[in-house]
Amino acid sequence: MGNTISRRAFLKGGIAAAGALAASSLPLPQTVKGATGEELATLIDIRKCIGCEACVEACQEVNAPKFPEPTKPFPKMYPSRVKVSDWSEDRDVSDRLTPYNWLFIQEAVVTVKGEKKILTFPRRCMHCQNPPCADLCPWGAARKLKNGITRIDADLCLGGSKCNKVCPWHIPQRQTGVGLYLDILPSFAGNGVMYKCDRCYDRIEQGKLPACIEVCPENVQKIGPRHEIVKEAHAIATEINGYIYGETENGGTNTLYVSPVPFEELNRAIEKGPGKPHLRPVKDAMAHADNLAKAMVVAPIAGVAAAVGKFYNTSKKVTGPKEQDK
Amino acid sequence: MKPKKYKVSGEKRIVKWLYILTFVVMAFTGFGQMPIFKRYYISDIPGMGWSADFYFTHYIHYLGAIFLLALLAYVMVDYFLITKRNVRLTASAYVRIALLTGIVLTGVIRVLKNLPEVVFSPGFTQFADISHLGFMMLYLLFAAIFLGLKSGWVQAR
Incomplete structure (x- = not known):
């Protein structure tokens, strides 16, 4: 077992388990806060999930104060092709991601060891290590935190939905009629606020576990320093001859899944669409930017070299005739 | 003169x-x-x-x-x-250079921010993102004004 432990597992495990774990586990608040400075990742063991939706309910309950309370009627949008996104009348929807539901249970009917099984697992923001939503947000509203969380600042977001479009899983969901855009040019720019899982950043700041992890009766999820989570994911995958998702997807995410069946198979079996993310392999979306950033270091050197070269040639031309005059 | x-x-x-x-x-x-x-x-x-x-x-x-x-x-x-x-910079050139410096510096910060291993504080990220756009808007505004005034970058000494 890795060096990570959830609070529930600790309580359930009893003295024997606690004693066994004591040597390797960090105190909860420090572990959760990322005292080592390393990004925190979560591990979702698909085998354990029973689809009870306790995590969904806990997420909704804990994050309710963050949910949008839109002002109606919505401002008229120009041009007319701009559509409002209103989930405020459908707050109970729990079978997909919405501004009021940042976590849902995805279901896949698959064959495990020749036996048909229904696998369920929580889906939410993957909290990428290099999140395109945060990198490409033009307002700095979507940001990556040092502890590996990517969150959208609802006070700053204008709801342009760019983060949804650049996210490989199209996770963030928009609610119209709320946020900063109402104070700027509500009819001509922006369209609300984007919402998604913030991995309970405020609870983590207080040394608490994210609500979905804390409430899970089956200990489906764990949180800890990423290298330990990766190590544990590999240990489980080796033990069950299973598969990992999230370790390398989009250059690496801070949400890792371990499954007894290949993710290609899971991806085929799940319902996909708006608010229902896929499980396909994902290339590093920001790799091009990282490569070009290296070229930016060389560019000024090339410019300086060209100018110095010109100066050298000019000087030679100037001194040339003088030498001939001698 | x-x-x-x-x-x-x-x-x-x-x-x-x-x-x-x-x-x-x-x-x-x-x-x-x-x-x-x-x-x-x-x-x-x-x-x-x-x-x-x-x-x-x-x-x-x-x-x-x-x-x-x-x-x-x-x-x-x-x-x-x-x-x-042979030349010296005009006053409008100094304004353009100042704004250009702002654009380039905030642009460099944005590029750094986009690297996977670099994480800035939320406030600094927000500052860099918005000021990059702000400097650019100001540059375009002043470029239009200077174009109207026919004020170039340099003049002969």
Whole structure:
């Protein structure tokens, strides 16, 4: 077992388990806060999930104060092709991601060891290590935190939905009629606020576990320093001859899944669409930017070299005739 | 007294147009980072579909930044080594240089921010993102004013 432990597992495990774990586990608040400075990742063991939706309910309950309370009627949008996104009348929807539901249970009917099984697992923001939503947000509203969380600042977001479009899983969901855009040019720019899982950043700041992890009766999820989570994911995958998702997807995410069946198979079996993310392999979306950033270091050197070269040639031309005059 | 006219060489004319072209590309792809081109039908113009592809415009913006950095370094060193003997910067040039410095510095910060191992504080991230756009808007505003005033970058000594 890795060096990570959830609070529930600790309580359930009893003295024997606690004693066994004591040597390797960090105190909860420090572990959760990322005292080592390393990004925190979560591990979702698909085998354990029973689809009870306790995590969904806990997420909704804990994050309710963050949910949008839109002002109606919505401002008229120009041009007319701009559509409002209103989930405020459908707050109970729990079978997909919405501004009021940042976590849902995805279901896949698959064959495990020749036996048909229904696998369920929580889906939410993957909290990428290099999140395109945060990198490409033009307002700095979507940001990556040092502890590996990517969150959208609802006070700053204008709801342009760019983060949804650049996210490989199209996770963030928009609610119209709320946020900063109402104070700027509500009819001509922006369209609300984007919402998604913030991995309970405020609870983590207080040394608490994210609500979905804390409430899970089956200990489906764990949180800890990423290298330990990766190590544990590999240990489980080796033990069950299973598969990992999230370790390398989009250059690496801070949400890792371990499954007894290949993710290609899971991806085929799940319902996909708006608010229902896929499980396909994902290339590093920001790799091009990282490569070009290296070229930016060389560019000024090339410019300086060209100018110095010109100066050298000019000087030679100037001194040339003088030498001939001698 | 009327300022002496500076005779622009062929090379400087090329540099000037390369700079303008790069700046236009940077401005367009920069504004394209905001989700406005699809909303306002720019990407519906035949041949402009790419303008709504955030990854593509970002790629072009980075390529433009590489070229701009090389060009600025060239012009700067060339000015101090050679051109400065014959010309001096105008007041409007100092304004443009100040704004350009702001654009470049905040742009560099944004590039650093986008590297996977670099994480800035939320406030600093927000400052860099918004001020990059702010400096650019101011630059365009002053460029238009200076164009109207026919105030160039340099004048003969």
